[in-house]
Amino acid sequence: MKDLLKDIRSCTFCEKNLPLGAKPIVRFNQNTKILLISQAPGRAVHNTGIDWNDPSGRKLREWLGVTDEQFYNTDNFGVMPMGFCYPGKAKTGDLPPRKECAPLWHKSILDAFKDQPLKILIGAHACKYYLDGKKSLTQQVENFKEYLPQYLPLPHPSPVNRFWRSKNPWFEKEAIPNIRQYIQHKVL
Secondary structure, three states, X not given: OHXXXXXHHOOOOOHHHOOOXXXXXXXXXXXXXXXXXXXXXXXXXXXXXXXXXXXXXXXHHHHHOOOHHHHOOOOOEEEOOOOOOOOOEOOOOEOOOOOOHHHHHHHXXXXXXXXXXXXXXXXXXXXXXXXXXXXXXXXXXXXXHHOOOOEEEEOOOOHHXXXXXXXXXXXXXXXXXXXXXXXXXXXX
């Protein structure tokens, strides 16, 4: 697994298409219990090299009910984005993740685990890739228990996504307490 991480972190496959160059953000070990599969690192994460080191990360840790120490312990949480590098800025938020990363790396990563971790799918890109594409993100999140114990679909915690959260108040009122309980009692 160390060799796999080294290979991913030195990947330059799509560097010419990245505004800030290749800087793959990924972390896990063979004991990781929860694998976060999200869109792609943002600019702040690209600059620091620390995954989820931004407002989205703070909101995600709040949703999961975990401390920074729990979150950054790779025995608990690992990170495998849909796109491993910052894709660039869009009109609102960032561009979608590069399409090369998931087919290039995800299967090798998942095959390397001795016990499959819970895969938290964060946002539409990850949910569409791993779950039934006929359901909307909202439907997938509403029915998150159907996907357990293999997957847990979540909306993206980005401040840009506050509109979805305001349209779906049930998420933070009803789903989040159940998700926190599941994470604390079933996984960590």
